[in-house]
Amino acid sequence: xxxxxxxxxxYLATGxxxxxxxxxxxxxxxxxxLSDVASNAVxxxxxxxxxxxxxxxxxxxxxxxxxxxxVRFVLVAGGAxxxxxxxMLTARDVLHIDHRLAQLFGVAAYTGVSFIxxxxxxxxxxxxx
Numbered sequence: 001x002x003x004x005x006x007x008x009x010x011y012l013a014t015g016x017x018x019x020x021x022x023x024x025x026x027x028x029x030x031x032x033x034l035s036d037v038a039s040n041a042v043x044x045x046x047x048x049x050x051x052x053x054x055x056x057x058x059x060x061x062x063x064x065x066x067x068x069x070x071v072r073f074v075l076v077a078g079g080a081x082x083x084x085x086x087x088m089l090t091a092r093d094v095l096h097i098d099h100r101l102a103q104l105f106g107v108a109a110y111t112g113v114s115f116i117x118x119x120x121x122x123x124x125x126x127x128x129x
């Protein structure tokens with residue numbers, strides 16, 4: 001059980017790194033004249049790649065990244081985003097929670113769903129031989 005907590009802490013640290021890289025790129029692209037949308041796309045595209053490679057090597061201690069794992073990672077991120085949006089909108093519109101707090105609930109949901117998906121679908125351990 002202690003191993004899963006360590007993986008989760010590494011996953012959170014990787015998320016902070018991913019956020020820092022993504023935001024730095026977004027603001028850098030905007031500073032050189034790219035549109036907000038293009039800057040955001042660049043930041044998120046690079047950020048998801050950083051997250052994938054760091055999680056593959058450091059968090060989940062996998063041998064090598066593969067295209068199949070990356071596709072699964074993107075699918076999990078998309079599913080987690082859908083859950084994030086559902087939780088945030090439900091908290092805001094159904095439970096009438098302040099929209100700033102509702103965003104935090106969405107982030108927590110995204111983090112939990114994406115971590116579980118990464119553990120059981122993306123970076124699942126190799127079967128013992």
